[in-house]
Amino acid sequence: MMKSAIAQLNTALQQAIVKAFGPDLADTDPILVSTNNPKFGDYQANVAMSLARQLKDKPRAIAEKIVAQLDVSHLCKPPEIAGPGFINLTLKAEYLEHLLRQVQQDPRLGVEPSKTPQKVIVDFSSPNIAKEMHVGHLRSTIIGDSIARVLEFQGHDVLRLNHVGDWGTQFGMLITHLRQVCPEAITSSGQIDLGDLVVFYRQAKQRFDTDEDFKETAREAVVELQAGSPEARKAWQILCDQSRQEFQKIYDRLDIEIDERGESFYNPLLPNVVKDLKASGLLETDQGAEVVFLEGFQNKAGKPLPLIVRKSDGGYNYATTDLAAIRYRTQQDKADRIIYITDAGQANHFTQVFQVAQRAGWVPESVEWVHVPFGLVQGEDGKKFKTRSGETVRLKDLLDEAVRRSRTDLEQRLAVENRQESQDFIQTVAARVGIGAVKYADLSQNRTSNYIFSYDKMLALQGNTAPYLLYAYVRVQGISRKGDIDFDDLGENARIHLGDETEFALAKHLLQLDQILAEVESDLMPNRLCQYLFELSQKFNQFYDRCSVLQANEPQRTSRLMLCDLTAKTLKLGLSLLGIQVLERM
């Protein structure tokens, strides 16, 4: 909504510049930005300073000449010139009221879908078969889901892909080990749970690292599997199914949808990847391995670094799989934008793989490839997040703990306030708040930096947390219950009239949703949406504190009800794009 206001102001300023200084300046950018302080109005045009040298005049004089030609009276109060030559613009109340009215009648809250919808692939989560999901998967899963949700809302055709680690040497050792110690686990399904599997995996890994004979047998098992032996194949299938069921439990809890397309999917395509690299002349043999030498990457001796696409033992590795995936995603899926959500440590790998794909001519110019990196999850000591005994934290345990703590907080509050609530209510609120807190804590940080994980901070009842935002939403629902208000039926003549400064602040913020979503769409930074929603909640709480709603006289009462309704709808939509569900009461 405010995007259109900016566009109109931009055009008007450009016209004024031309009127003042002639057609030579037709393409001048008015440098129109939001102000950082309400006392300077809503927007400021900074163009006068930038033109000073070119026009050989003082910025303030230039600003005056522009303002003399500027006609924005239908949108703004009279422009003011301040400081060295800023042109300050303040939107009129009537114009804001008009915009708010439009937003309220629009199920998309004034956010227009993209005019150039794309086919987008979001590659995220990607746990490994036969291993538990742990904190390391948390960020990819949560950030990827949110980015996918925003892009879907913006009208793009999004394919959410789970590139699970379901292939490779680990299956050789796992199958070999299980044949010896627990054969029933790989002959029929449902015999062992993932916890057992993880233990077996650990044992297998240890044997693989220390026992040469075992290592050899495991290698043979890999070959067997790759050759399609029915028995090995079945074992592999069972292991995958078992893990898949466990992953699904986590995804269900997190309310995340994702399509599995694991590494094994690309298996049949790998030989052609190498073959085509050879045909393109990029492939070289080095120390028995098939490699492509990279441009701009050097090893310790200063020689070009190779990307290995076929190991000396003839096997393929993750680089090969990723190359096959890039090719499949551009050529079969016809993706316009491919987004990888992985930790920052893989930045080199992706740059390298993409370089090779590009040099091989597999990626059209029009396709945007983007690695969305994120930092490590650290404990409160700043070190890698571990349990007290030094183990990796299982995602399941992490979520359980968040919900448990959220439940304890809630029960204490109920006791203090002498409230009686059903077990069902307690369970639902604890789960939504706990899971929401985990998600919000992660999403609200700039993802590129490391992230210090703290239950206490994420579940804090005040500050930039999920509970704070959820509470703002609940407050609106409280008004609706108390006043028996149907927000969808406020009457034909319902109008917004802005009076108090908190009403103006809230109204202007509400109208910025479209800009924020456009930013997230291009920058892929969900923390901007978090920041927006947090500020919205703050502005709502300020309004709530200053302006009584139900006790107000008409037409103020209806106007304020509309502001409440818009706030709630915006919070609900925004939170849903973060993958967080709201509550009616808490």
Added chain:
RNA sequence: GGGCCCUUAGCUCAGUGGAUAGAGCAACCGCCUUCUAAGCGGUCGGCCACAGGUUCAAAUCCUGUAGGGCCCGCCA
């Protein structure tokens, strides 16, 4: 040796060219006969790591330095 990222208030972090750098937490002081005080207001707190450069304008862009993290040939 090479590459990527980070360094902003006591703590956790926003802020990728515009006015006196912002939140939250922590500390201290106020505000519930009134829609859930899980709230609101206020006080305190910063050579934006350092040094140069570009610009009318730099926390923001460029170069260099220091400190921290991560990655770098057959794991993913």
